[in-house]
Amino acid sequence: MKLRENAGFSTICIHAGQVPDPSTGAIITPIYQTSTYVQDALGQHKGYEYARTQNPTRAALEANIAAIEGGRAAFAFASGMAAEGAVMTLLQSGDHVVVTDNTYGGTYRLFEQVLRKYQLDFTYADTSQLGEIERAIRPATRLLFLETPTNPVLRLTDLAGACTIAHGHGIPVVVDNTFASPYVQRPIDFGADLVIHSTTKFLNGHSDSVGGAVIAVRDDHIEWLKFIQNAEGAIIGPMDAWLVMRGTKTLPIRMERHNANAMALAEFLAAHPKVARVHYPGLPSHPQHDLARRQMLGFGGLVAFEMGSLERARTVLNSVQLMALAESLGGVETIISHPATMTHASVPLERRLQIGITDDMVRVSVGIEDVDDLKEDLEQALDRV
Ligand SMILES: Cc1ncc(COP(=O)(O)O)c(C=O)c1O
Numbered sequence: 001m002k003l004r005e006n007a008g009f010s011t012i013c014i015h016a017g018q019v020p021d022p023s024t025g026a027i028i029t030p031i032y033q034t035s036t037y038v039q040d041a042l043g044q045h046k047g048y049e050y051a052r053t054q055n056p057t058r059a060a061l062e063a064n065i066a067a068i069e070g071g072r073a074a075f076a077f078a079s080g081m082a083a084e085g086a087v088m089t090l091l092q093s094g095d096h097v098v099v100t101d102n103t104y105g106g107t108y109r110l111f112e113q114v115l116r117k118y119q120l121d122f123t124y125a126d127t128s129q130l131g132e133i134e135r136a137i138r139p140a141t142r143l144l145f146l147e148t149p150t151n152p153v154l155r156l157t158d159l160a161g162a163c164t165i166a167h168g169h170g171i172p173v174v175v176d177n178t179f180a181s182p183y184v185q186r187p188i189d190f191g192a193d194l195v196i197h198s199t200t201k202f203l204n205g206h207s208d209s210v211g212g213a214v215i216a217v218r219d220d221h222i223e224w225l226k227f228i229q230n231a232e233g234a235i236i237g238p239m240d241a242w243l244v245m246r247g248t249k250t251l252p253i254r255m256e257r258h259n260a261n262a263m264a265l266a267e268f269l270a271a272h273p274k275v276a277r278v279h280y281p282g283l284p285s286h287p288q289h290d291l292a293r294r295q296m297l298g299f300g301g302l303v304a305f306e307m308g309s310l311e312r313a314r315t316v317l318n319s320v321q322l323m324a325l326a327e328s329l330g331g332v333e334t335i336i337s338h339p340a341t342m343t344h345a346s347v348p349l350e351r352r353l354q355i356g357i358t359d360d361m362v363r364v365s366v367g368i369e370d371v372d373d374l375k376e377d378l379e380q381a382l383d384r385v
Pocket of ligand 1: 081211
């Protein structure tokens with residue numbers, strides 16, 4: 001199985017990094033559930049010494065994800081947060097980072113409650129306004145950390161514009177691409193230096209594994225990430241690596257359906273008299289709809305809407321029957337959640353309100369079920385309001 005130089009995205013998802021197992025010819029890379037490897041003689045081994053350092057299942061996933069994101073190498077971690085933690089070890093005390101203000105709550109918690117202890121400094125900027133990035137940069141700034149679309153208000157950052165500004169100051173750009181998925185946008189194509197994923201979400205796609213990945217292009221980043229993955233040891237396990245790899249093979253067709261279903265639900269909600277406001281980049285009413293059309297292929301699987309009060313939001317959340325009330329996103333099944341008390345509970349109230357995460361906001365990770373069933377479920381829940 002040989003990939004053409006210019007193989008298409010779906011072909012890459014299915015085949016990149018996947019070679020028949022050398023010992024049996026198995027088409028699917030086995031789950032190498034082992035902690036160590038027997039050496040032929042002292043100092044003679046097959047490239048595998050100890051499973052924290054190397055694992056063939058993990059290596060196959062890493063090669064696959066690197067190709068999917070258009071990077072030169074990828075490193076798989078135990079979770080999205082472990083991947084973020086690894087990237088942040090590129091920095092040293094005294095360094096400053098400009099961060100999208102509306103980033104995932106766990107990212108904010110890592111930066112504020114852990115990394116500040118090591119004298120790293122963070123400025124949270126509305127990166128949807130390129131001028132705000134420029135304003136936030138200081139002489140000590142060593143990283144621009146972007147998330148687009150943001151979770152859960154789906155604000156966008158112009159990736160090409162942001163990379164031009166950061167690179168003009170010699171600052172590398174990292175993009176958390178979890179929310180969009182590489183089917184919808186590939187940040188490296190726009191100039192990003194590093195991409196982070198919670199593979200727990202769209203890459204795995206089946207809500208049955210927790211993991212993370214970092215994709216890199218620069219030699220110095222690749223060298224450090226390889227080192228830190230082994231030195232800190234927050235690796236993805238072989239079973240989880242295998243599950244993500246199973247997921248990436250169907251990423252394009254899943255994302256097509258996520259995109260289509262989310263667009264249909266966003267339109268349905270926007271037309272519903274009991275819904276106060278809908279956030280979805282695919283709606284012409286979205287303030288950055290034009291940017292979304294330029295930068296994204298489809299508009300992603302996440303929709304957020306405001307119900308006017310916490311009580312009304314609670315009624316919807318407690319009344320859905322098909323949708324699951326749960327944390328997380330990106331699985332084949334539709335998940336509904338309340339960002340203020342679930343994903344963003346670790347963000348202080350004042351900050352939450354500043355970035356638009358109101359108490360009446362409901363977020364839907366739209367799955368790939370038949371869209372009429374999803375509409376009907378929301379309709380009956382909204383009827384109870
Ligand atoms: C945008 C984003 N980044 C990172 C993470 C963290 O990933 P994990 O839960 O796999 O640690 C999440 C989790 O929800 C997320 O939504």
